[in-house]
Amino acid sequence: MKAFLILEDGTVFCGTSIGSAREVISEIVFNTSMTGYLEILTDPSYAGQAVVMTYPLIGNYGITPDEESKRPWPDGYIVRELSRMPSNFRCQGSLQEYLTQHDIPGVAGIDTRALTKKLRRQGTMNGMITTHAYASLEEVLSKIRAYTVGDVVSKVTCAEAYTLPGKGKRVALLDLGAKDNIARSLERRGCTVTVYPAYTAAEEILAAEPDGIMLSNGPGDPKACTAIIREIGKLYQSNVPMFAICLGHQLLALATGADTHKMKYGHRGGNHPVKDLETGRVYISSQNHGYVVDTERLRKDVAVPAFVNVNDGTNEGLNYVGKNIFTVQFHPEACPGPEDSSFLFDRFLAMMGGKP
Numbered sequence: 001m002k003a004f005l006i007l008e009d010g011t012v013f014c015g016t017s018i019g020s021a022r023e024v025i026s027e028i029v030f031n032t033s034m035t036g037y038l039e040i041l042t043d044p045s046y047a048g049q050a051v052v053m054t055y056p057l058i059g060n061y062g063i064t065p066d067e068e069s070k071r072p073w074p075d076g077y078i079v080r081e082l083s084r085m086p087s088n089f090r091c092q093g094s095l096q097e098y099l100t101q102h103d104i105p106g107v108a109g110i111d112t113r114a115l116t117k118k119l120r121r122q123g124t125m126n127g128m129i130t131t132h133a134y135a136s137l138e139e140v141l142s143k144i145r146a147y148t149v150g151d152v153v154s155k156v157t158c159a160e161a162y163t164l165p166g167k168g169k170r171v172a173l174l175d176l177g178a179k180d181n182i183a184r185s186l187e188r189r190g191c192t193v194t195v196y197p198a199y200t201a202a203e204e205i206l207a208a209e210p211d212g213i214m215l216s217n218g219p220g221d222p223k224a225c226t227a228i229i230r231e232i233g234k235l236y237q238s239n240v241p242m243f244a245i246c247l248g249h250q251l252l253a254l255a256t257g258a259d260t261h262k263m264k265y266g267h268r269g270g271n272h273p274v275k276d277l278e279t280g281r282v283y284i285s286s287q288n289h290g291y292v293v294d295t296e297r298l299r300k301d302v303a304v305p306a307f308v309n310v311n312d313g314t315n316e317g318l319n320y321v322g323k324n325i326f327t328v329q330f331h332p333e334a335c336p337g338p339e340d341s342s343f344l345f346d347r348f349l350a351m352m353g354g355k356p
Helices: 037-041 095-101 112-122 138-146 180-187 202-207 226-237 247-255 343-351
Strands: 002-007 012-019 024-031 049-053 076-079 105-108 125-130 162-164 170-175 192-197 212-215 242-245 259-276 282-294 303-309 315-320 325-328
Touching (some): 002 105, 002 138, 012 076, 012 095, 024 076, 024 112, 037 049, 112 125, 112 259, 170 180, 180 192, 242 247, 242 343, 247 259, 247 282, 247 315, 247 325, 282 315, 303 325, 325 343
Parallel strands (some): 049 076, 076 105, 170 192, 170 212
Antiparallel strands (some): 002 125, 012 105, 162 192, 259 282, 303 315
16 A cells, blocks of 8 residues: 655655554654664653664564564654565564554655765654545645644543662652663662653652652653753752653753753654763763753853764763762663663762662
8 A cells, every 4th residue: 555754844755654544643863773762662662653764674673672662652654665474483473463453554665875864954844644645735735734743741641650679779760751771770770760751740759858869750841841841950959869761851940940952853763872061971872862961051160061963962960069969861771772882870879879
């Protein structure tokens, strides 16, 4: 069956339908990772977006037990070539079957290189995935352009608090759309992890007297999370050690008076170099974000830049002045992906008085 990707500027890419045949409008973003498509699909940070994979062959090892959450989150999936015959000793099914099972529409067989170059040149755009050949684009372009990602944190956060038992330090993990490997990274270090829904009141978290607070990754525009930002501001005032990743990093910056802005096309992939401004060492990181903290609006008596992106100079982390708090824009828990920065979990453990 033919399928079409219609961008908000009127560009149409024609390919073959994969997964569900339903029509969807979403924000179109690209990811440059060569492996890890299942982890990408199950990363809650992609809620409200359709993902273009720049690597040309996707699905060759099928579906393996490597999910980062209980279900896939992207609105759509766009690839150059979808492997129809996966081969891997851990394979539990094909990517085509997985997309169909979870009602995710997609397109294969389009020129993803040309699409990615367009998104890099013109910036992230909205688009429609459809199997319907519209005689006139005017009837759909207005709907495509009107799409907004909206409140997606409420869709991806857990419904109620739960605890992953351990014998070490007690960590409160605020689930803004957390990848499972964040909790696993803490568990491997002996921590007892209590996961809280994103809209939990700061008073409830602090009443449990955690040794540390973790703010997770998540989807959407950080400025849309006004209620969460207020509660994070209270957590900041508590003096409990804190570590934040991705969206959590942005929300804490907003809670302390900084600003964020949307990037032209974002950072999404497994090979982004970030420089530690204290040591000068460069780490290869996994990233997935479309917004960034504006260091021009950063109060130097509150926080100072800790990491910077080597490619474009954007902020990749902050150290908070006079506080046991540090945050990063990238993913130190990335799995699969570079593990260069997994030591940051050991730093967090040391801040809580534990031993790595």
